[in-house]
Amino acid sequence: MEVLSEAQISRKTGGWITFPFIIASLVGLTLAFGGLTSNLIVYLIKEFNVESIDAAQISNLVNGAGSLAPVVAAIIADSFLGCFTIIWISSIISLLGAILLALTTTVDSLKPTPCEVGSTSCAPIPKVQYVVLYIAIALATLGNASLRSTLTTMGANQFDKPKDQGIFINWFFFFLSASTIIASTAIVYVEDNVSWKAGFFICVAANVLGAAIFLLGTRFYNNSKPEGSPFTSLARVVVASIRKRKLPLPSTSEDLYHGLMLVEPSKTCRFLNRAAIKSEGDVKPDGSTAKSWKLCTVQEVEDFKTLVKILPLWSSSFFLGTTIGVQGSLSILQALVMDRHIGPNFQIPAGSMFVFVLLSSALFLALFDKVLFPAWKNLSGKSLTPLQRIGVGHVLNFSCMAVSALVESKRLNVAKSNPGSIIVPMSAFWLVPQLALVGIAEAFHIPGQVSLYYQEFPITLKNLATALISVLVGIAFYLTTALIDVVRRTTTWLPGNINDGRLDKMYGVLVVVGVVNFGYYVICAWFYKYRNIKEVVDHSDSPFHG
The missing domain is CATH 1.20.1250.20 (MFS general substrate transporter like domains)
Known part of the structure; x- marks a missing residue:
């Protein structure tokens, strides 16, 4: 055999x-x-x-x-x-x-x-x-x-x-x-x-x-x-720098551990360089590390610095996910008390309303790649940078909240004109514009963020691009939960029956928060310096492209 x-x-x-x-x-x-x-x-x-x-x-x-x-x-x-x-x-x-x-x-x-x-x-x-x-x-x-x-x-x-x-x-x-x-x-x-x-x-x-x-x-x-996970090497940098926090920083890079790659340490966040200081017993005779949680390479330290550098921009996107959370849950509650009929015999399930976000996101992603972005490049001679795409997503996000506030205000007025009615005589299709705006905003800022992380992170951290998006969305949903809980405890805007509440005011507050958050994003983007300006290109050939 x-x-x-x-x-x-x-x-x-x-x-x-x-x-x-x-x-x-x-x-x-x-x-x-x-x-x-x-x-x-x-x-x-x-x-x-x-x-x-x-x-x-x-x-x-x-x-x-x-x-x-x-x-x-x-x-x-x-x-x-x-x-x-x-x-x-x-x-x-x-x-x-x-x-x-x-x-x-x-x-x-x-x-x-x-x-x-x-x-x-x-x-x-x-x-x-x-x-x-x-x-x-x-x-x-x-x-x-x-x-x-x-x-x-x-x-x-x-x-x-x-x-x-x-x-x-x-x-x-x-x-x-x-x-x-x-x-x-x-x-x-x-x-x-x-x-x-x-x-x-x-x-x-x-x-x-x-x-x-x-x-x-x-x-x-x-x-x-x-x-091994890239998160492990990042954690090792934190642990090693803490364990060697009392050691003086060397004046040259000769006392730092480079491993197989000779990398010059940067001057930003210099305290992290202690993680690469060679102490007695840290390095084996063959040049490998004896204690991986006590010594890191300079490259690993620089990788961690890259993550630290991008964290302010990343944190400015929490609110973008919060908007998705608010729309995904509260729009269903609105739809439940609105007229969802198409004709006399068919009624759209309230749980299906969020599909308009998915459809608009998919449609505009196709339009961006095939029509809008090529047209913009022909007119301006430049591609939209990842930071510009994220910025447009911010603007669309708080604009969506403004539309939501106007629609909900109209819905509440109709509800007041029909007291005692559980179902408000107003079509649930009034919710479609705000849901579509959420999808369009996603089509801008999510691919923009993935492209930003993908081009800025070194090759050892490329997988972090999608991981950061998942963590971002997860934190945003928990912030949504906390936000709704605070509003319920401090106001009468969100009672059990939303026809008796003021959901429009909550949307209005989110508009203000969104504008403030956009200002924070602009400041972060203004001071952010691309790691390699030559890499700021249109990622149409990347599998991560929108």
Whole structure:
């Protein structure tokens, strides 16, 4: 029997043969999670009698965890387990969450007693039902979110050529968006018009199918071994600089540890240079480090400085994600009390309203790449820089809040003209302009941020580009939760029935905060100096380009 060499085995794994397995699993798992969470606010209100603002808060917490979990999963995959292991474990976790949620619509002991929304005579829901519900939501969220980053990385790792990797990433995000739209419309429609049981069990089936197809492709995958996470090297710089904080800074770089690359230390944040000071016993005879958490290379220190330098710009984008969080949750509450009919027989599910953000973002990304950006370059002779794209996103963001305030003011006036009416006789399509603006703003600032981080970070930190976006969105959703909680505690703007509140005033405050935040961004951008001005180009050839 012929024994295959390692090179021959490697040629039989990876490549485009893995594409159907990875994309099919992505579609199945995304349909499952999208179907469970897109309509979560409505499910909590109608089935568990959760107050509307509390339901919105739970949704924000879910979205925040869903953005932070991929970063944690990526660190574990890079450092210990590898992508393949994380994916199959996460798919099982998400499946357990989906099954538990489906059981809350089926098993009598887990299913709440039917109660009219807003009724004060409802029987209290047993605590065990809430416990099962929240465990199910947590499992579904953490499981699916952990899949997102690792499935992307594993898919890209199946290809050796950057061109093939770029094509894969483009198709990956196309199917991710398409699956999210289908989940937010078709599955949500089943939940609203057929039954929650049918909709949730469709999600369970999609999860099972996605996980099964992924495992079927096991023998075709090229599984790379964990090589360590860039977050680990960044943490080592912090630890080493603290441990050597009492050492005097050397006058020359000869006393610093360079490793294999001779890099001159910069003068900014000089206290961090202590992490590279060579002490007795730090370096082995062969030139490698004896204690990795006590000594770093100058290059590692400079990489950390690059991150520190960009943090002010990064922090100025928290508010951009906060706007997404506010619109994603409160727009559903607005839609629930508005006329959502198209014709006499069809009604748009409230949980499907956010699909207008996805559609406008996708449409304008295509227009930017094919029409608007080339036209701008022909007229001005220059491409839009990443900082300019982010700046436009800021302006569109607080403009969106202004439109939201005007629409909500009109909605409240109509509600006051129809006292006692639960459904305000005003079309939910009035919400579409503000949701579309959110999508257009995303089409500007998210690709702009990825391009900025991608061009500014050294090659060892390129993977941080998408990680920083996930962390940014996660923090923004938690800030949204905190903001709504503060408004509820200090004002009467957000009661259980938003027809009795002043959501328009909250939107107005967000306009002011957005303008102030834009001023902070302009200051940060003004003082920011590109690491290499030659790299400030249009990244149309990059797989990370919008």
